[in-house]
Amino acid sequence: MSAAGYMREDDGERAKQTVSPATWFEGVRYHVKSSTKPGETYLCELHLYRGNGVCQCPWFVKGLEKWLRRGYDGERALAEGKVKLIYEGQRPDQALMCKHLIDSHWRFERQVMDAIVEKLKNDTPEEPY
């Protein structure tokens, strides 16, 4: 995924001409290693279910996705007792995310921030980056 992919919408026509939709789309798809099954990876697609994301792991497929299919978001599912927070530091809005999705969202955020910082470094080099 190229840094330019994240600049596509803010950077106007120039970037739209140089970044393909496929490159942009790869920015919301991650392969995450299983911690319990060596060699296995799960595809996480962060744009699905209004940005909650979808994972292939059994925990998501069997336990969490049904609430998203019924229109719940994490906070509502938690408030109505459908799910519990099970990971250290997990926020209510992440209640319908498995650990792979939480990790992928963190990676996405990091990549977006890195791309923004790279661009700003050129535009305003006097700032403390």
Ligand SMILES: [Zn+2]
């Ligand atoms: Zn998962």
